[in-house]
Amino acid sequence: MGYFGGRVVAVTGAGAGIGRELAVQLARAGARLALSDLDESAVKETVDLCGAASGSVFAAAVDVSDKDAVVQHAAEVGDRFGRVDAVFNNAGILFAGDVVDSEFADFERVMSVDFWGVVYGTKAFLPYVMRSDRGHVVNTSSAFGLMAAPGYSAYNAAKFAVRGFTESLRQEMQVGGHPVKVTCVVPGGIRTSIARTAGHAVGVDGDEVARSFEERIARTGPDEAARVILRGVERGKARVLVGPDARVVDVVTRMLGPAYQRLLPAATRLQK
Numbered sequence: 001m002g003y004f005g006g007r008v009v010a011v012t013g014a015g016a017g018i019g020r021e022l023a024v025q026l027a028r029a030g031a032r033l034a035l036s037d038l039d040e041s042a043v044k045e046t047v048d049l050c051g052a053a054s055g056s057v058f059a060a061a062v063d064v065s066d067k068d069a070v071v072q073h074a075a076e077v078g079d080r081f082g083r084v085d086a087v088f089n090n091a092g093i094l095f096a097g098d099v100v101d102s103e104f105a106d107f108e109r110v111m112s113v114d115f116w117g118v119v120y121g122t123k124a125f126l127p128y129v130m131r132s133d134r135g136h137v138v139n140t141s142s143a144f145g146l147m148a149a150p151g152y153s154a155y156n157a158a159k160f161a162v163r164g165f166t167e168s169l170r171q172e173m174q175v176g177g178h179p180v181k182v183t184c185v186v187p188g189g190i191r192t193s194i195a196r197t198a199g200h201a202v203g204v205d206g207d208e209v210a211r212s213f214e215e216r217i218a219r220t221g222p223d224e225a226a227r228v229i230l231r232g233v234e235r236g237k238a239r240v241l242v243g244p245d246a247r248v249v250d251v252v253t254r255m256l257g258p259a260y261q262r263l264l265p266a267a268t269r270l271q272k
């Protein structure tokens with residue numbers, strides 16, 4: 001049995017993209033799965049793709065921004081399997097739009113899914129994970145949680161917040177001597193539908209955002225992303241950089257510090 005064999009693992013946002021690939025690879029590794037997504041039919045499709053033995057996958061429609069629903073889901077998963085060894089707080093949405101053009105509601109929506117969804121998932125599953133002999137909390141930030149970009153303040157804010165929350169929790173588990181490894185996932189551009197389904201402010205061409213993401217940014221496949229994430233989690237890494245672009249962003253932000261903020265405006269102006 002490999003590292004995840006027989007382990008109970010919860011994955012949010014398992015109906016598409018990286019979450020779906022995590023589910024498929026975890027099923028292949030012999031994990032027992034609690035998969036959730038806002039989109040019920042999508043998460044059911046993932047269950048079919050997992051092709052796992054019946055009884056070893058539990059699927060549910062859960063909106064991660066709904067605190068009560070997340071808490072109830074965690075309790076249901078705990079009851080059903082008797083334990084939870086790992087939670088992957090993966091669900092997230094993208095939003096494009098300058099601060100001046102974005103509504104308060106746009107910021108609130110992105111924070112409620114991308115930040116609060118991670119807090120709810122972590123808090124709801126943590127009591128179970130802390131009872132595991134080797135527990136994991138795996139929270140998905142982004143290269144945009146290391147480096148901010150013009151036009152993405154809501155997403156940047158949420159992903160920076162996820163990183164801070166996750167890095168603090170990792171240290172708390174160490175201070176408390178709990179056998180829980182906490183990992184912050186930092187993907188670069190991954191070929192998923194995230195840009196197609198993204199929200200955007202008035203005046204932003206959503207099709208153009210999706211096209212440019214697909215043609216110029218999304219260089220890594222979701223299958224490769226899931227492989228890198230699972231390997232990093234197995235090694236108990238604090239941060240998992242996914243894709244060469246995430247590694248570049250990591251180096252650039254460390255080398256330049258706040259001066260990195262000169263790069264993107266210059267590149268944006270050149271493109272105009």
Ligand code: NAD
Nearest residue numbers: 013015016017018038063064091092142189190192193194
């Ligand atoms: P995706 O759009 O392909 O899949 C996201 C899944 O989350 C979908 O199935 C969607 O239905 C679900 N979801 C959305 N809102 C939800 C909610 N409120 N409650 C429950 N489920 C919800 O996206 P992806 O690219 O696989 O992204 C996965 C994670 O990786 C996200 O947190 C995203 O921000 C992050 N990320 C992605 C990229 C990328 O380039 N694709 C880069 C950096 C970070």
